[in-house]
Amino acid sequence: MKFFLDTADLAEIEEAASWGALAGVTTNPSLYARIGGKLADFENHIARICEIVDGPVSAESVAMTRDEIVEDGRRLAAIAPNVVVKVPTMVEGLAATRTLADEGIPVNMTLCFTVPQALLAARAGARYISPFIGRFDDISEDGLDQLANVVDAINNYDFTDNTVNGEKIEIIAASVRSANHVTQAALMGADIATVPFGVLKKMVSHPLTDRGLESFMKDWEKVQNA
Numbered sequence: 001m002k003f004f005l006d007t008a009d010l011a012e013i014e015e016a017a018s019w020g021a022l023a024g025v026t027t028n029p030s031l032y033a034r035i036g037g038k039l040a041d042f043e044n045h046i047a048r049i050c051e052i053v054d055g056p057v058s059a060e061s062v063a064m065t066r067d068e069i070v071e072d073g074r075r076l077a078a079i080a081p082n083v084v085v086k087v088p089t090m091v092e093g094l095a096a097t098r099t100l101a102d103e104g105i106p107v108n109m110t111l112c113f114t115v116p117q118a119l120l121a122a123r124a125g126a127r128y129i130s131p132f133i134g135r136f137d138d139i140s141e142d143g144l145d146q147l148a149n150v151v152d153a154i155n156n157y158d159f160t161d162n163t164v165n166g167e168k169i170e171i172i173a174a175s176v177r178s179a180n181h182v183t184q185a186a187l188m189g190a191d192i193a194t195v196p197f198g199v200l201k202k203m204v205s206h207p208l209t210d211r212g213l214e215s216f217m218k219d220w221e222k223v224q225n226a
Contacts, residue, residue, distance in 0.1 A: 001186045004056075004172065004194035008032040008045065012197040013052050024055035026108070026130075026174070026194045028086065029062055043079050050080035056128070058108045060086035061096075069096035077105045084108045084128065089117045094124040101125025106164050108172065118150045122159040122169050129154065130194070133185070134175035144181070147173055148188045155189070179203045 002023035005016045008031040016022045027049070037045060046059045057080070061072035069092060073085040077100075085100060086108045087093040097107045106127035112118050113132060121129045131150045136143030151171050160166040172192040173185035179202045182193045195203070 001182075001190065002055075002170075002192045003200070004058075004192055005200065006031065006174070006176070006194040006196050008035050008037060008049070009197070010045075010048060010052070013049060016197060016200055017052055022053060022055070023192070024057060024194075025049055025053050026058040026086070026172070028060045028110070043075075046076070046079050046083065050082050053082070055082060056084045056106070056108075057082055058084045058086040058110075058128070060088075060110065064092060066092045066095040066099070069093060070099050073100045073105055073107070074103070086110050086130075087126075089113075089121060094120055097121065097124040097126055101127070101162070101164055104164050106167075110174065112150070113146060115146075115149050115153045118154055118171075122154055122157070123162060125162045125164070126169065127163050127167060128170050128172050128192070130172040130174040132175035133173060133181050134177040137177065143175070144184045144188075147171075147185060147190060151189050 003021055004024040004026050005013055005022055006026045008027045013025055050057050059076045061069045063069045063072045069087055076085050077083050084106045087097050088111045089109050100107050108128035108130055109121035109126040110130045112129055118129050131147045133143035133147055136146055154169060154171060159169050163169060170191035172194050173190040174194050176193055176195045176199055185193050
């Protein structure tokens with residue numbers, strides 16, 4: 001499994017990249033607004049993220065019609081070679097995805113919740129499909145079950161004729177709220193987990209690791225004082 005960071009915070013991205021395990025970044029309008037982002041600086045901000053991260057950087061279109069989404073997508077893709085255009089799962093988004101994919105621009109289809117949505121995204125040419133986990137939990141449904149169904153359905157078929165450069169579609173487990181979400185997504189074969197920085201830090205931590213380290217340090221102190 002690959003790990004993307006779900007953030008627009010440059011400091012978080014730089015820190016996560018220093019760990020050597022970061023494969024990409026996903027952003028959205030809410031994440032950009034959260035850091036106090038300004039419209040005039042948006043493209044420069046995405047460019048800076050692309051300089052920090054070698055892998056895919058998803059930047060989301062905020063348009064609602066196919067033509068406007070395509071226009072957004074072309075502009076975003078021109079920022080850096082590793083930009084992936086994030087498009088919502090809707091009729092206009094599907095149409096725009098087909099056009100962008102035909103132009104060689106990779107698309108991450110977001111706000112995906114069901115198998116039919118994921119299959120339509122794959123047929124439209126999406127390079128990445130982002131089923132959401134946590135938002136199902138918010139309405140007392142099991143997002144992990146839905147993710148498992150999407151992974152199984154997409155892996156049943158070969159969609160490489162539809163994607164940019166014939167690349168394999170990758171499933172991004174999105175709206176991740178816990179390290180357990182990551183564990184379950186990995187066990188079911190999701191290709192990528194995109195996680196907030198707080199979850200990424202929790203993935204490293206375990207009380208037994210902390211306890212073991214504390215014990216080692218105390219024993220080493222005894223050695224030093226012997």
